[in-house]
Amino acid sequence: MELLKEKIQQDGQIISDHILKVDSFINHMVDPDLMLEIGHEFARRFAKQEITKVLTIEASGIAVGLTTAMALKVPLLFAKKQRPSTLEQGYYSSNIYSFTKNQSVDVFVAKQYITSDDKVLIVDDFLARGEALRGMASLVRQANAELVGIGIVIEKAFQGGGQQLRESGVRIESLIRINSLAGGKLDLID
């Protein structure tokens, strides 16, 4: 994923020791070609896992999730942050705390769209402390589905979420891993 690395080096903005802003190509404005490459890369890495569904969370996971689902030729399911009035037929829910936003949200998926037959790949744009991923993994568990792995565009390794999840036995594939943003300097792993 040289294209992704170049984009981050050129257009990523380091806002603080913890925040890398990628608003110009990932999570506000979206570069379609880059997203297609990201989707293909996740599909390549998980090609042997017979994935039946890609799961992500609205809103900024949807673009990554859709191109991954396209490449794997399976449906995308995105967890919702509001229980829609039309989601009356039963749902799984999970509470997710966002350190960035300093608030927690409940997320929902309708029970009928994730079952014990599913082999699920979770994808998201960022992995920091892993709260959103733990919430999504809980949804998969509640459905008795199989969590095949997690695909992450940018892992902020210094925030520890990835390590915790890997130690719990989850396979995580991160396209970019950041060792540090300290002093306004982007220090990548590898």
Place this chain on the structure above:
Amino acid sequence: MELLKEKIQQDGQIISDHILKVDSFINHMVDPDLMLEIGHEFARRFAKQEITKVLTIEASGIAVGLTTAMALKVPLLFAKKQRPSTLEQGYYSSNIYSFTKNQSVDVFVAKQYITSDDKVLIVDDFLARGEALRGMASLVRQANAELVGIGIVIEKAFQGGGQQLRESGVRIESLIRINSLAGGKLDLID
């Protein structure tokens, strides 16, 4: 868009006289092949307009927006419903009232990503009373960009938003137009 019509007829659920639920293929679970076709169809209809940017609103507009942006080979910009802490360099905002959710939200786009040079195509999954579209059109106007048109997957024509917007001079292309959902019966226009 026969595929879309078939999907709606087969899998759409009429919840009330005003609500058609398409959660199984558009706005909770997403069918990637259908989304690709939708994106290509919008690109075909607006092929001559030299569009430079596709604008939508999180969350359920993103999948439609991304495939349209792919087909047009331009960036996707999605308006955010929360002003992110990292969006400090100035933004345009607009207030949108949702009759479905009975609440209003402010939506934001960063000023730097939409300029007076842009020819903007707005896309969204649904058009009902047109509140979200008016909000997005306002963002385009604030930026002095050109609003080339609007692409809608499903227009609930009986709610009048499309008529109002067309009368104001906006070109709207809706892939499916619903005349009525009364009595649990899907009555399509054309």
